[in-house]
Amino acid sequence: MIELQPLNVIPNQADLLVTHEAIHPFVHRTPVLTNRSIDRMAGAKLYFKCENFQRIGAFKMRGGASAALRFTPAERLRGLATHSSGNHAQAVARAAQELGVPAYIVMPHDAPRVKIAAVEGYGATIFYCNNTPRERQQALDSVVERTGAAFIHPFDDYGVIAGQATAGMELIEDTSVVLDCIITPVGGGGLLAGTALAARYFSVKAQVYGAEPEAVDDAARSLVSGKIEINESNVTVADGLRTNLGERTFAVIHRYVPKIFLVSEQEIVAAMRLIWERMKIIVEPSCAVPLAAVLRYPEEFAEKEVGIILTGGNVDVDKLPF
Amino acid sequence: MIELQPLNVIPNQADLLVTHEAIHPFVHRTPVLTNRSIDRMAGAKLYFKCENFQRIGAFKMRGGASAALRFTPAERLRGLATHSSGNHAQAVARAAQELGVPAYIVMPHDAPRVKIAAVEGYGATIFYCNNTPRERQQALDSVVERTGAAFIHPFDDYGVIAGQATAGMELIEDTSVVLDCIITPVGGGGLLAGTALAARYFSVKAQVYGAEPEAVDDAARSLVSGKIEINESNVTVADGLRTNLGERTFAVIHRYVPKIFLVSEQEIVAAMRLIWERMKIIVEPSCAVPLAAVLRYPEEFAEKEVGIILTGGNVDVDKLPF
Numbered sequence: 001m002i003e004l005q006p007l008n009v010i011p012n013q014a015d016l017l018v019t020h021e022a023i024h025p026f027v028h029r030t031p032v033l034t035n036r037s038i039d040r041m042a043g044a045k046l047y048f049k050c051e052n053f054q055r056i057g058a059f060k061m062r063g064g065a066s067a068a069l070r071f072t073p074a075e076r077l078r079g080l081a082t083h084s085s086g087n088h089a090q091a092v093a094r095a096a097q098e099l100g101v102p103a104y105i106v107m108p109h110d111a112p113r114v115k116i117a118a119v120e121g122y123g124a125t126i127f128y129c130n131n132t133p134r135e136r137q138q139a140l141d142s143v144v145e146r147t148g149a150a151f152i153h154p155f156d157d158y159g160v161i162a163g164q165a166t167a168g169m170e171l172i173e174d175t176s177v178v179l180d181c182i183i184t185p186v187g188g189g190g191l192l193a194g195t196a197l198a199a200r201y202f203s204v205k206a207q208v209y210g211a212e213p214e215a216v217d218d219a220a221r222s223l224v225s226g227k228i229e230i231n232e233s234n235v236t237v238a239d240g241l242r243t244n245l246g247e248r249t250f251a252v253i254h255r256y257v258p259k260i261f262l263v264s265e266q267e268i269v270a271a272m273r274l275i276w277e278r279m280k281i282i283v284e285p286s287c288a289v290p291l292a293a294v295l296r297y298p299e300e301f302a303e304k305e306v307g308i309i310l311t312g313g314n315v316d317v318d319k320l321p322f
Numbered sequence: 323m324i325e326l327q328p329l330n331v332i333p334n335q336a337d338l339l340v341t342h343e344a345i346h347p348f349v350h351r352t353p354v355l356t357n358r359s360i361d362r363m364a365g366a367k368l369y370f371k372c373e374n375f376q377r378i379g380a381f382k383m384r385g386g387a388s389a390a391l392r393f394t395p396a397e398r399l400r401g402l403a404t405h406s407s408g409n410h411a412q413a414v415a416r417a418a419q420e421l422g423v424p425a426y427i428v429m430p431h432d433a434p435r436v437k438i439a440a441v442e443g444y445g446a447t448i449f450y451c452n453n454t455p456r457e458r459q460q461a462l463d464s465v466v467e468r469t470g471a472a473f474i475h476p477f478d479d480y481g482v483i484a485g486q487a488t489a490g491m492e493l494i495e496d497t498s499v500v501l502d503c504i505i506t507p508v509g510g511g512g513l514l515a516g517t518a519l520a521a522r523y524f525s526v527k528a529q530v531y532g533a534e535p536e537a538v539d540d541a542a543r544s545l546v547s548g549k550i551e552i553n554e555s556n557v558t559v560a561d562g563l564r565t566n567l568g569e570r571t572f573a574v575i576h577r578y579v580p581k582i583f584l585v586s587e588q589e590i591v592a593a594m595r596l597i598w599e600r601m602k603i604i605v606e607p608s609c610a611v612p613l614a615a616v617l618r619y620p621e622e623f624a625e626k627e628v629g630i631i632l633t634g635g636n637v638d639v640d641k642l643p644f
Contacts, residue, residue, distance in 0.1 A: 057602060168459065185493035248405070276604055276639055277436065278641065280597055280603060280604040280605075281602060282602040282603060317595065317599065317642065317644060318644065
């Protein structure tokens with residue numbers, strides 16, 4: 001097993017390469033799918049990197065593994081801890097299981113049932129809390145204090161960002177054409193920041209954009225104002241994207257991402273349904289945000305080769321938005 | 323384009339090879355997926371041939387193309403016609419569109435909305451009828467009489483059977499292990515018969531089994547009695563499997579298929595849900611019947627290498643059975 005070094009600055013090209021190598025035993029190399037009928041609707045060529053087929057059903061496995069491997073074996077022995085409404089929780093639980101150490105996960109009561117069940121399935125100990133940043137933090141602090149576990153932040157961590165970058169690296173490598181751009185959803189910004197770094201280091205020319213629900217447009221506002229903006233509401237069908245940016249993700253996004261596209265709730269649900277019906281794959285609402293952006297702003301993507309990262313497939317099939 | 327010869331007897335090995343070559347421009351080579359957590363539940367190694375990713379969303383594209391290419395260009399010019407509750411309708415409509423000829427499709431009023439929309443999308447003319455064998459036949463006869471179109475039966479046709487066989491050929495070729503058996507759902511029997519031929523000609527040892535809902539167990543009863551049995555009811559969640567066997571499909575199945583496994587409606591829905599939640603792919607209820615059989619009869623499949631053909635993904639996401 002390759003042990004990784006802690007990362008206290010923006011990862012460089014070598015950091016991403018060694019991260020990709022190190023997390024290899026923890027992740028699948030997911031396929032890149034295309035769909036002619038969606039291409040026709042979009043007037044562009046779309047390449048979907050299917051992280052819904054990733055282990056734990058989401059790209060978060062990459063960042064979780066990357067961060068876990070940066071602790072020393074002695075540090076890891078006391079366990080891994082995090083707070084998360086879902087996919088990051090599963091990633092940390094699964095990484096801990098593979099590493100043979102305990103996992104302590106703080107989750108909000110209202111997290112999707114399917115995600116709670118999965119975290120339990122990986123043998124983690126769950127601590128429930130109310131879904132406010134403050135209570136999550138308190139619950140986490142108390143767990144870490146009692147156990148001495150190593151905390152892995154869901155996104156504001158250069159180790160996590162380096163892990164998320166590997167999805168974009170594979171997308172660039174596995175696409176036979178030269179991509180004009182890559183679009184990812186943006187919540188806390190780990191994936192968007194990582195993808196921006198991957199494109200900068202490994203793509204000939206791909207521009208990286210974010211896509212975000214209008215209802216939680218903190219990242220788009222942050223890009224304009226030049227500082228981290230906060231969401232007033234967290235009501236969106238894209239439950240993975242409610243979070244605000246962190247210092248580290250913003251540092252990368254501010255520097256390397258020129259634009260974040262906003263889409264409505266209806267556009268998200270319609271794009272999600274389109275992916276389900278045409279591609280026959282299960283994706284979470286958050287996944288559909290980039291496709292919704294391509295369909296809403298066709299002039300920006302006409303005739304372009306567009307990479308899209310489908311972030312996860314952990315949806316509660318009893319509670320579909322359509 | 324390779325033109326195929328009409329097939330009036332059970333296809334031989336060469337027939338299947340040339341069919342596979344000829345339909346190549348009309349179909350995708352679909353992937354074979356595996357899933358560790360489902361393997362653990364089943365106590366077997368399962369290889370899922372994903373015909374839900376096939377063009378038109380189902381394996382029927384194979385048989386439709388294979389049959390269409392057996393008419394002369396002059397015969398095809400007057401159009402292709404069929405009756406079907408769904409996927410075969412789409413296959414014939416799509417084949418006609420690719421061949422640049424008209425398609426006339428007789429569909430029951432209560433066919434899934436998503437399938438009707440797809441047939442329309444391929445430019446076919448739809449004739450609606452009540453969902454009884456007699457009215458479907460009458461509507462079809464009238465269409466054929468008026469247009470002179472070439473009729474393609476949904477399954478009771480050796481050209482169709484040869485086309486459906488190509489899914490099993492690819493599954494056998496693309497699986498790195500030697501399969502012990504392959505299981506397909508059975509409705510009219512085109513896929514089961516084709517798969518049985520594919521295994522006989524191209525597999526070292528794979529036994530081919532059918533899987534069928536208890537509620538429409540005509541094929542299982544036919545195997546026992548040695549003649550084609552009829553369903554009293556057609557009430558099953560597996561809407562693709564309501565049909566009885568045909569003469570040609572029964573001729574093959576009776577000779578080469580040793581057993582058909584029966585499963586309950588609840589077992590079908592549970593297996594469908596398992597595929598959705600664990601594999602993150604969209605499959606129709608009919609698709610889930612073979613997995614339901616593997617889970618119900620674990621002693622039959624323990625430690626075996628089992629191929630499963632996932633037949634299609636054209637499900638109405640507004641009307642899920644869970």
